[in-house]
Amino acid sequence: MLVVDDVATNRLLLRAKLSSAYYDVVVAENGAQALQMARSEQPDMVMLDVLMPDMDGFEVCEALKAREETAHIPVIMVTALDTPEERIRGLDAGADDFLSKPFNDLALFARVRNLMRMKMMFDELRLRDMTSRELGIADFVGDIGADMDLDTCGPILLAPPSDAQGALWAEQLSARLAIPTIVTHSEREATNLARMELPDCFVVHQSLAEGGDGLRLVSALRSRPETRQSAVILVVENGDVHVAAKGLDLGASDYIESPFDISELIARIRSQLRRKRYSDRLRSNLRNGLKLAAIDPLTGIYNRRYASQHVLRVMERAHDTDGVFAVMMIDLDKFKSINDRFGHDAGDAVLKEFSRRLQENIRGVDLVARFGGEEFFVAMPDVDQTAAAAAAERIRRAIEGGSMPLPDGGAVEVTVSIGVAIATAADTDPEAIIKRADSALYRSKEAGRNRVSFAQAA
Incomplete structure (x- = not known):
């Protein structure tokens, strides 16, 4: 806390009162010194006497509030002239509060606690x-x-x-x-x-x-x-x-x-x-x-950063319940050809429609995220291999079964490849689980695309 007063007795008195309440106090004896110390010390509060010879308290307060590095520091103005005009002038200069000399200790510490x-x-x-x-x-x-x-x-x-x-x-x-x-x-x-x-x-x-x-x-x-x-x-x-x-x-x-x-x-x-x-x-x-940090701006679903943290929570739940969960990696087949043939606007439209269908075919408790490009991710708590297989097939059919509308009024047929990994309470590395699902996705691609493959047990 910075105490500013040109009278040494006043500085000592305030310093003693505040130090007795375990506040760290530094002092300045004029306005110029106060401005320099406020910048260098970055105090939690400034107690500022109004009447000083070089710069009065109002000028110092205005200067503090005008500078970005000190504008956020609360200022209590201390004055012997307890009039509405003085208080209004101080408030207009940016002061956060007022104390009148001689001040009551109860009022002093209540205002200090409030501003702190x-x-x-x-x-x-x-x-x-x-x-x-x-x-x-x-x-x-x-x-x-x-x-x-x-x-x-x-x-x-x-x-x-x-x-x-x-x-x-x-x-x-x-x-x-x-x-x-x-x-x-x-x-x-x-x-x-x-x-x-x-x-x-x-x-x-x-x-x-x-x-x-x-x-x-x-x-x-x-x-x-x-x-x-x-x-x-x-x-x-x-x-x-x-x-x-x-x-x-x-x-x-x-x-x-x-x-x-x-x-x-x-x-x-x-x-x-x-x-x-x-x-x-x-x-x-x-x-x-935070929304931008967690949400994919194109599709409006979560991004990889959020999904990685979410998998940790799903994994912790599995540990607590001795349960299982499934993760899927999903990739749109031959997506580059859509961009090449119809343009990137068409590719964006396909990604948005795919995201919508994907969300329609999972449970409310499941998480869907875009990992980047045409690669998507789904985390499914409390799901074993049988249920995961049914969900993955449902998603695959939902994409294969209807063409994707394009901005120019046309449509394009799209399929997806899916890799699934089942994790248990014994799994401790979320990235390893995701990598297993990604390896299963790669096998779906190698086997001809538009299919579901399961990762081998860890």
């Missing part, structure tokens, strides 16, 4: 995103400080202490934000609306209408998969630090003290929505990357 959890989550997502991009299976997301269209966000759900307060919040937000708002009238209604509307942000008062408990609602929102990633801002009455700290520990993203300046609430909402949009994009990039 957020940083760990973002670091994990960024690491996976970087790995996906290095593998060429994901796009560049940008950084958390990049401009994002917040007007396309989902609704903001307001859970006020009374109907009158909710109407006022909604009116004030609607006048300043082009994001729809929904006002709830009870804790139960808030829970039900959260499931149906899927808000991107919740503003939850600690005491809800009809005697509801805001902290209980915060906990429920964080525990449910559909709202777990939403931003949650807790509204705390009369600066109650204990409620605020408990809310952050229960999963609130941020808190604001009531009565509040509506501009500050809007600044906090925008900050939380930017953070949520960034994490959503990282998760989406990761999901898409």
Whole structure:
């Protein structure tokens, strides 16, 4: 953690407090030094004094958030000027939170824990995103400080202490934000609306209408998969630090003290929505990357990388149950001639149609994958030689029995050769099992194609 303050006493005090809670702390005494250390040390958090002689805290925060290598680091601004204007300016500069001097230890550590959890989550997502991009299976997301269209966000759900307060919040937000708002009238209604509307942000008062408990609602929102990633801002009455700290520990993203300046609430909402949009994009990039890593783009079935891992799981199941399983290697006969005669578009159409028929003729529990070119693979758990022979013949007949349509309206006759290997609990090498099926496929080709051959027992 990096502590930045031009006053040595303040640096020592913060360092002592944080070190007593087992945080590793480094210090900087001015803005230029802070920027250099943030780049070189890559701290998990920056605690930044607002009033400094060379660069004030706002300038340092803007510089941190403008650079890709430091934009993801949470920043807590520390100020003696506890005004809404100061907080709004800091939030607009990219600060993640505020502490006012002299600060309460409970508030300090609650905010630090909250931002540390957020940083760990973002670091994990960024690491996976970087790995996906290095593998060429994901796009560049940008950084958390990049401009994002917040007007396309989902609704903001307001859970006020009374109907009158909710109407006022909604009116004030609607006048300043082009994001729809929904006002709830009870804790139960808030829970039900959260499931149906899927808000991107919740503003939850600690005491809800009809005697509801805001902290209980915060906990429920964080525990449910559909709202777990939403931003949650807790509204705390009369600066109650204990409620605020408990809310952050229960999963609130941020808190604001009531009565509040509506501009500050809007600044906090925008900050939380930017953070949520960034994490959503990282998760989406990761999901898409994983899909590309596992799915063959032409046929939409699994690829060899996924199939190799799947065979391991099938093999483990066989070990646990002392059972058997079958794997097939399937190759389209004389496929090169189809490309040569009709073109690659026709060849692609044949591969897609073959994949469709193949999936129609296996069980739901079976796995079909494309290994590359015209070579396909099927893994069949809990299948012995008799059942495997019947399945392989069914697939062979399904291909032989009907011509494949081509893009130009024509059709072509296609056959397949199949090699099958039966594995038992004694088999420990999935690649060896696949190789046995591949050898059986080669024998089918040598014997004249359009037939099924079985591998010899290991």
